Amino acid sequence: MVGRHFGRIWLDTENPHLLLGRGQFSDVFRGKLNGSMEVAIKRIVQENQPDPRYNQIAAINPDTQSSKRENEALRQLDHPNVIKLLHVEEHNSIKYFALELCAATLYQYCLRQYNGPMPPDAVVLLHISQSGPIPNSKGFAHRNIEPKNILISKSFPTRIILADFGLSKSVSNTSGSYSVSQDRSMNDQLCWLAAELLDNPDDQGFSEKRGSIASDIFSAGCVFYFYLTPGWHPFGSDLDSTQRNIFNGEPVLLNRKSTPRTIPIQEHDWSYDFKES
Numbered sequence: 001m002v003g004r005h006f007g008r009i010w011l012d013t014e015n016p017h018l019l020l021g022r023g024q025f026s027d028v029f030r031g032k033l034n035g036s037m038e039v040a041i042k043r044i045v046q047e048n049q050p051d052p053r054y055n056q057i058a059a060i061n062p063d064t065q066s067s068k069r070e071n072e073a074l075r076q077l078d079h080p081n082v083i084k085l086l087h088v089e090e091h092n093s094i095k096y097f098a099l100e101l102c103a104a105t106l107y108q109y110c111l112r113q114y115n116g117p118m119p120p121d122a123v124v125l126l127h128i129s130q131s132g133p134i135p136n137s138k139g140f141a142h143r144n145i146e147p148k149n150i151l152i153s154k155s156f157p158t159r160i161i162l163a164d165f166g167l168s169k170s171v172s173n174t175s176g177s178y179s180v181s182q183d184r185s186m187n188d189q190l191c192w193l194a195a196e197l198l199d200n201p202d203d204q205g206f207s208e209k210r211g212s213i214a215s216d217i218f219s220a221g222c223v224f225y226f227y228l229t230p231g232w233h234p235f236g237s238d239l240d241s242t243q244r245n246i247f248n249g250e251p252v253l254l255n256r257k258s259t260p261r262t263i264p265i266q267e268h269d270w271s272y273d274f275k276e277s
């Protein structure tokens with residue numbers, strides 16, 4: 001078997017067929033744990049590693065401690081709708097997380113790139129609703145709820161699983177809020193962040209933001225719409241339009257008379273008073 005062992009983990013980063021996906025700070029591969037168990041291996045280059053891709057992001061957000069956060073968050077969360085962390089290895093400042101191997105992302109399902117087993121619609125929404133508040137109940141905000149971070153289990157009965165806790169951050173006890181920098185939204189094609197986490201798209205520059213757990217709920221609401229339509233974001237069709245329309249409180253697709261599949265969501269469901277939450 002080519003590839004390499006890192007303690008109990010086996011990984012072949014040279015085989016493109018084993019690459020499951022790439023994140024902002026990580027690459028995810030199909031690999032093995034304890035010699036035979038099929039797992040997903042998330043490889044994260046740590047902060048002190050001279051990786052230009054990482055350093056570029058770290059320079060924007062010096063607070064980023066992605067691998068450490070992911071480790072701490074996942075160790076505290078044990079729930080069928082949260083990704084299972086099975087093992088962690090560290091070699092030469094690179095961390096290897098062995099995670100439950102999943103079949104696909106919700107994003108792939110909505111874009112019809114996955115047509116394997118799925119629970120009924122109501123169960124999918126239930127699982128997403130169950131997974132979101134779990135980090136919250138443990139004092140974390142997930143901060144990155146979006147269809148690419150919601151996975152579909154390989155095991156039966158099929159579960160919907162929240163993943164990618166690399167950006168989760170402890171919520172302060174007093175205010176229930178957390179700070180966030182601009183870096184995350186820039187790397188995706190669509191924006192899933194709540195308005196209070198965005199800078200004015202017409203201004204240059206960006207600033208530190210305070211958000212709350214309600215920000216996760218906003219993102220989950222957008223994911224619901226993306227799932228039910230399927231494949232449509234309520235605020236637009238690209239990064240620029242979604243960011244701008246969320247900031248301005250204009251769910252353009254929701255306001256249209258005919259959406260791809262009519263679903264009973266009222267406009268007031270999408271606007272919440274951040275100060276009251």
Ligand SMILES: Nc1ncnc2c1ncn2[C@@H]1O[C@H](COP(=O)(O)OP(=O)(O)OP(=O)(O)O)[C@@H](O)[C@H]1O
Nearest residue numbers: 020021022023024025026028040100101102164166
């Ligand atoms: N457990 C898993 N099983 C199967 N595929 C996975 C798993 N975890 C991640 N993937 C795939 O790898 C991709 C990247 O995952 P990752 O968690 O690194 O994304 P990310 O949210 O952009 O990461 P980060 O922001 O932490 O760098 C996912 O979109 C998915 O396609």
